[in-house]
Amino acid sequence: MEKALVLKDITKRFPLVLANDRISLDLYWGEVLALVGENGAGKSTLMKIVYGLQPPDRGEMWVDGRPYRPKSPMDAIRAGIGMVHQHFMLVEPFTVLENLVLGLEPGSPLHLDLDAARRKAQALMDRLGFQVPLDERVENLPVGVQQRVEILKALYREARILILDEPTAVLTPQEAEELFRFLRAYVAQGNAAIFISHKLKEVLEVSDRITVIRDGRVVGTVPKEGTTLEALARMMVGREVVLRVEKAPARPGETVLEVEGLAAPPRLKGVSFRVRAGEIVGVAGVEGNGQTELVEALAGLRPHQGVVRFLGQPLPPSARKVRALGVSHIPEDRLARGLVLDFSVKENAILGDQQERPFRGFLGFLDDGAMEAHARRLVESFDVRPRSTALSARRFSGGNQQKIVVGRELLRGPKLLIAAQPTRGVDVGAIEFIHRALVEARDRGLAVLLVSADLNEILALSDRILVMYEGRVVGEVAPEEATEARLGLLMAGVTP
Numbered sequence: 001m002e003k004a005l006v007l008k009d010i011t012k013r014f015p016l017v018l019a020n021d022r023i024s025l026d027l028y029w030g031e032v033l034a035l036v037g038e039n040g041a042g043k044s045t046l047m048k049i050v051y052g053l054q055p056p057d058r059g060e061m062w063v064d065g066r067p068y069r070p071k072s073p074m075d076a077i078r079a080g081i082g083m084v085h086q087h088f089m090l091v092e093p094f095t096v097l098e099n100l101v102l103g104l105e106p107g108s109p110l111h112l113d114l115d116a117a118r119r120k121a122q123a124l125m126d127r128l129g130f131q132v133p134l135d136e137r138v139e140n141l142p143v144g145v146q147q148r149v150e151i152l153k154a155l156y157r158e159a160r161i162l163i164l165d166e167p168t169a170v171l172t173p174q175e176a177e178e179l180f181r182f183l184r185a186y187v188a189q190g191n192a193a194i195f196i197s198h199k200l201k202e203v204l205e206v207s208d209r210i211t212v213i214r215d216g217r218v219v220g221t222v223p224k225e226g227t228t229l230e231a232l233a234r235m236m237v238g239r240e241v242v243l244r245v246e247k248a249p250a251r252p253g254e255t256v257l258e259v260e261g262l263a264a265p266p267r268l269k270g271v272s273f274r275v276r277a278g279e280i281v282g283v284a285g286v287e288g289n290g291q292t293e294l295v296e297a298l299a300g301l302r303p304h305q306g307v308v309r310f311l312g313q314p315l316p317p318s319a320r321k322v323r324a325l326g327v328s329h330i331p332e333d334r335l336a337r338g339l340v341l342d343f344s345v346k347e348n349a350i351l352g353d354q355q356e357r358p359f360r361g362f363l364g365f366l367d368d369g370a371m372e373a374h375a376r377r378l379v380e381s382f383d384v385r386p387r388s389t390a391l392s393a394r395r396f397s398g399g400n401q402q403k404i405v406v407g408r409e410l411l412r413g414p415k416l417l418i419a420a421q422p423t424r425g426v427d428v429g430a431i432e433f434i435h436r437a438l439v440e441a442r443d444r445g446l447a448v449l450l451v452s453a454d455l456n457e458i459l460a461l462s463d464r465i466l467v468m469y470e471g472r473v474v475g476e477v478a479p480e481e482a483t484e485a486r487l488g489l490l491m492a493g494v495t496p
């Protein structure tokens with residue numbers, strides 16, 4: 001088979017880490033190659049180099065047998081390489097069609113031939129078997145559809161090598177299945193793809209070969225056949241990973257959160273439930289069925305109707321007050337709500353608690369010593385890599401950013417934790433760690449409301465499972481009775 005892309009000895013150093021250390025790999029036409037590795041292993045860095053977003057310090061590349069030295073993504077596009085990023089890069093107020101043509105004709109936005117573009121886009125979608133509404137503004141589209149737009153954009157530019165950096169982190173299982181069908185069809189037509197994911201089950205499903213990276217180096221490449229989840233996890237992390245969570249039965253105490261007829265526009269129509277101290281209540285459901293509204297209403301971030309009581313008292317309608325009472329919140333979108341990217345870890349570690357002791361010191365000034373000690377504890381106990389408290393959040397890999405948020409919310413010793421997608425984008429080793437931290441906090445009496453699109457996560461952690469559909473709770477299932485099939489039916493709105 002011919003090689004689509006060859007990387008030889010790619011090396012990239014950042015101030016604190018050697019992100020890529022002499023990485024060599026081959027990608028063949030007709031295959032999906034998965035790239036896996038722990039958070040911070042260097043996957044996104046390598047792909048940004050291939051896509052011309054940053055130069056390597058050393059190393060060489062070839063595309064289709066020709067030397068390839070991109071100076072910008074324009075060069076990558078010209079060489080037939082497309083990339084779907086870990087975080088979307090679409091221009092939200094523009095329509096899909098505008099996003100497709102944007103940037104393609106430098107300096108001539110007035111001369112865009114939108115009719116020709118529409119014909120070309122339609123022909124592509126027909127060939128690939130998926131549709132997106134070309135005249136809709138991107139901001140009005142669900143994430144799964146936005147992602148199809150990203151892919152369509154790459155293909156519109158005639159990408160024959162497609163790089164997907166954690167494309168499924170925000171997709172529903174159904175959307176992920178669609179994506180995989182597309183990818184298989186795409187490579188069957190003679191193209192090639194690199195697929196990055198922390199969901200090892202998906203990796204084994206969609207890829208032909210798997211390259212594992214650890215600490216910036218290639219550990220090995222294995223064929224899909226004969227490779228197991230456990231073996232892959234071990235290669236990634238360098239030790240055995242416990243993929244199941246060990247936990248004793250919950251011993252719930254007093255009612256911490258009491259919700260009655262809670263509704264919040266646009267999608268939360270009225271839910272009632274309780275969460276007690278020492279239990280994890282999971283909320284399962286296809287994303288977009290009111291979970292976001294539920295979480296934001298409880299965190300004091302969204303106006304709502306209905307009754308919410310925290311330890312018997314009405315919850316104040318202010319995020320700051322809710323927080324001060326002892327409610328922690330892991331937001332589903334860490335970039336929008338969880339972190340200030342230009343702040344250091346030290347600052348991010350007290351975000352929302354800056355008015356509180358011990359951080360608010362003499363005369364109301366922030367106490368630097370207390371902040372530093374706290375941030376140090378966070379990076380050490382939550383294994384944030386690199387272990388810096390001074391680095392800005394922007395400079396951490398996606399999964400390590402998530403660990404900073406989770407660590408901050410747990411370390412403040414809350415009574416209630418509202419956790420939305422707590423392990424999104426996090427590697428298997430870190431998932432094991434976060435899951436254990438959640439169970440330990442539960443055993444110490446924390447009440448946890450866990451909202452996750454990941455059924456495995458819900459099944460692994462929950463003491464009780466609520467299923468949401470169209471803005472309501474349509475069922476409650478005990479974990480021992482919760483099969484994927486049973487939950488799946490409820491999630492689709494089929495009630496017994």
Ligand SMILES: Nc1ncnc2c1ncn2[C@@H]1O[C@H](COP(=O)(O)OP(=O)(O)OP(=O)(O)O)[C@@H](O)[C@H]1O
Binds near residue numbers: 039045
């Ligand atoms: N602009 C930067 N400045 C400093 N360090 C950086 C920068 N970009 C990345 N790094 C560091 O390089 C290392 C590799 O990061 P990278 O984003 O490639 O990891 P990753 O494998 O994609 O991880 P994840 O699975 O969490 O997305 C990390 O330690 C990260 O902190």
Ligand SMILES: [Mg+2]
Binds near residue numbers: 043397
């Ligand atoms: Mg990454």
